[in-house]
Amino acid sequence: MLIDYFKKVGLRRILIMLAGNVFLGIGIAVFKFSGMGNDPFSGMVMALSETVHMEYPVFLMIVNVLIFIIEFAFGRHFIGAGTLVNAFLLGYVVDFFCKLIQSQLGEAELLWQRILAVCIGVIVTSFGVALYQTPDVGIAPYDSVSLIMTERWPKIPYFFHRMSNDVIAALICYMAGGIIGLGTLLTAFCLGPFVHFFTEHFAKKLVGMKNL
Numbered sequence: 620m621l622i623d624y625f626k627k628v629g630l631r632r633i634l635i636m637l638a639g640n641v642f643l644g645i646g647i648a649v650f651k652f653s654g655m656g657n658d659p660f661s662g663m664v665m666a667l668s669e670t671v672h673m674e675y676p677v678f679l680m681i682v683n684v685l686i687f688i689i690e691f692a693f694g695r696h697f698i699g700a701g702t703l704v705n706a707f708l709l710g711y712v713v714d715f716f717c718k719l720i721q722s723q724l725g726e727a728e729l730l731w732q733r734i735l736a737v738c739i740g741v742i743v744t745s746f747g748v749a750l751y752q753t754p755d756v757g758i759a760p761y762d763s764v765s766l767i768m769t770e771r772w773p774k775i776p777y778f779f780h781r782m783s784n785d786v787i788a789a790l791i792c793y794m795a796g797g798i799i800g801l802g803t804l805l806t807a808f809c810l811g812p813f814v815h816f817f818t819e820h821f822a823k824k825l826v827g828m829k830n831l
Contacts, residue, residue, distance in 0.1 A: 628700070632754035635825055636701045639750025643705075644712030646744030651713075652720050652727055653736035656800035658744070659788035659807070660761050661713075666797025676710030683707070686760035694767040699757025706760055737802045744806070745813030746821075752814075753822035782807075 650657040657665065668678035683706035690697060727733045752758070758766065761784075768780040785807060793799050 628754070628756050632756050632826060633700060635750050635822070636754045636756050637704065639747050639752070639754075639822075640701075640704055640709055641712055641747070642743055643747030643751055644709055645716050646740050646742075646747050647713045648716035648720055649736050649740040649743060650802045650806075651717055652724065653733045653740060653802055654727055654798065654800075655733050655737050656798045656803035657806070658810070659785040659792060659803060662797045662799070662803060663788040663792040663795070666792045666795035670795050674714070676714050679710035679713075680707055683760045686764065689767070690758075690760050690763040693771070694758075694763045697758040697763040697766060699755075701751060701754070701757030702759060702763075703757065705751065705757075709759075734801070737805060740802060741805050741809055741813060745810055746817050748810070748814045749817035749822040750825075753818050753826050 647657060647661050650661070651665065656662060664679050664682055665675055667682075668675045671678065687702070687706060690702070727736050752762075765777060765781040765784055768784075769775070769777045772780070789799055789803060792803075
């Protein structure tokens, strides 16, 4: 059954999804290096993991499992290989690159370094999201919640469902002592256009190629 699934989706789609998660992990790590805030969900998980003194990858898996229950119950058609990779492996990718960046660059102390890191984070994260979502081999638990809400309440646009979830995540992040800053604002308002650009001009072209 598992073999049939991989044959159906194709090796190329799986590889593109994996590459997307790697770039997404790099982008999240760069945001953390900036010290100016991360995307709401990542920021929330990082803040809560520090509050309960638990390693980020482990805590992220726990949160994803809890949200996965919602995805499994109401949005089973969104589940695929990408769901599992994002839920269980992304945290370790982020942790690896966070440690790598810190060991090589230390801390971003100057304002221009932080702003540059945020700009790079937006581009790399958007590129990663485009690569991870375009192959259509599964949606991450958190991302699926907005899609499920849109299906159940179609009169409300997806943007507002996503924004409401991000606002809640940002509030929890703030209450847990996390950073809400330029990085948070840019991911909220700039990630969409950049993801659309990379999806149309890069990811779709890759996925559209013949399978390996």
